[in-house]
Amino acid sequence: MASVLSLANITKFYGPVQALNDVSFEVPEGSVFGILGPNGSGKTTLLSIILDVLKANKGNFLWFGRPGSPDQRKKIGSLLETPNFYHYLSAINNLRVTQSISGRGSAAAIDDVLKKVSLFERRKSRFSTFSLGMKQRLAIAGVLLGNPKVLVLDEPTNGLDPVGIAEIRELIIGLKKSGHTIILASHLLDEVEKVCTHVAILKTGILLTTGD
Numbered sequence: 001m002a003s004v005l006s007l008a009n010i011t012k013f014y015g016p017v018q019a020l021n022d023v024s025f026e027v028p029e030g031s032v033f034g035i036l037g038p039n040g041s042g043k044t045t046l047l048s049i050i051l052d053v054l055k056a057n058k059g060n061f062l063w064f065g066r067p068g069s070p071d072q073r074k075k076i077g078s079l080l081e082t083p084n085f086y087h088y089l090s091a092i093n094n095l096r097v098t099q100s101i102s103g104r105g106s107a108a109a110i111d112d113v114l115k116k117v118s119l120f121e122r123r124k125s126r127f128s129t130f131s132l133g134m135k136q137r138l139a140i141a142g143v144l145l146g147n148p149k150v151l152v153l154d155e156p157t158n159g160l161d162p163v164g165i166a167e168i169r170e171l172i173i174g175l176k177k178s179g180h181t182i183i184l185a186s187h188l189l190d191e192v193e194k195v196c197t198h199v200a201i202l203k204t205g206i207l208l209t210t211g212d
């Protein structure tokens, strides 16, 4: 199967701290790929590098077999930290704001993504009335605008209760079925086992193992 992302020898230092040490792996198309590791193992650093937020000291990566270009970036949706939504605006109006800033997707796409994350019925409710799980699903809806082929999510279940975690799990499984490749970082072994088809395990910046 083709790779959507190939990493080769990615190495990153923050001053004397080595956050990543020669990390290489491939993310197959159509997979739910878990980057698993404890706090401080380098997951967020790795995601920041593949999203061009940080530069590696060594190594390189290819998206869809090629070095990064703005055109390819449109195929990638990412959620590195919880976005700031307006508390007094409805879900639908918040997504209108997201859309006008990002330029991704059409007006019709907003209804579409709200349905995908099971918030269509609540589209007119204020953001402030949402549970944490609903807020996180709205954040994922924002990422889905423009229908990116690949989604990159950092700890998508952080802070959620078991019901919220299960809802995100169902959502990820549904997104995989509709053809998205999903790359997610997590420290929850159990969650990764339940939802991921492939995994890369990091410990103190070292890749311990990767595979299906």
Ligand code: ATP
Binding pocket: 014, 017, 018, 019, 037, 038, 039, 040, 041, 042, 043, 044, 045, 046, 187
């Ligand atoms: P968490 O689950 O806690 O977010 P993580 O696996 O995402 O952890 P990173 O945040 O990538 O790990 O951190 C990897 C290492 O790099 C840690 O030792 C961390 O202290 C260090 N680090 C991260 N960001 C910086 C920074 N801006 N300056 C210095 N050190 C940093």
